[in-house]
Amino acid sequence: MDDTYNMSMRKFLKQVGVTSQQAIEAALRDKGESGKSYAVKAFVTIEELGLDHEVSGTIVGNG
16 A cells, blocks of 8 residues: 555544544533443445445543
């Protein structure tokens, strides 16, 4: 894989990570329930490649 691929991949994943963290933190702040666990799922889709990828986990709110 070349540098263009690596840079575009890193840029996309950074954008996903940063914007997702901001959205989750805002939702947790609005809810304000410290210590409660929330099930979370994230989906990545590349229609042209037929890719549907799901990641799931748990986030514990810090209110």
